[in-house]
Amino acid sequence: NAGVMQNPRHLVRRRGQEARLRCSPMKGHSHVYWYRQLPEEGLKFMVYLQKENIIDESGMPKERFSAEFPKEGPSILRIQQVVRGDSAAYFCASSPPSKGRDYEQYFGPGTRLTVT
């Protein structure tokens, strides 16, 4: 069973360009989460999605950032007009539909975004 897949692993963008980060959850998982890890910091929650729905976007910056999880295909985190402060590692996690005491999230290897 393949784990959570993210691509690209490394992405370099100039200021003002758009960055698109992709995440394919584990097989059977319908919940996707995006986290950002700034240098020397822990992971910070950004957004939680289910198929075709944004459930919780309380951690998303109000401008330039958007996320989707279409019925078919991977989840996409889109950053428009990137700035140097967007340079970070972006991690995707997935979980199965059920919640409860055995709930856990499975993390992908991350996309390291560098804005030059």
Added chain:
Amino acid sequence: GDSVTQMEGPVTLSEEAFLTINCTYTATGYPSLFWYVQYPGEGLQLLLKATKADDKGSNKGFEATYRKETTSFHLEKGSVQVSDSAVYFCALSRNTGNQFYFGTGTSLTVIP
């Protein structure tokens, strides 16, 4: 709000030394607690977890006990190896919640 406070690093130990990384939490209700490990250039891997008070999670020689009275989940290992060098993150989730709350991470370097 929910949060995790983790011992700051970096921590440097000699091989076979005893390891403790402190973690305390603030949360409403009864969260589940986790330790994740991140090796250089990789994503996070679940190391161990505990879902209720007094539970002990263990894996690969690492242990942590869920202490509700002290709101703590300290990570311990009796004898570290060079291969344990990594960043360790303490995290919590409320069982009905959507997100994990992570500590800032503790970098561990084990020298031969």
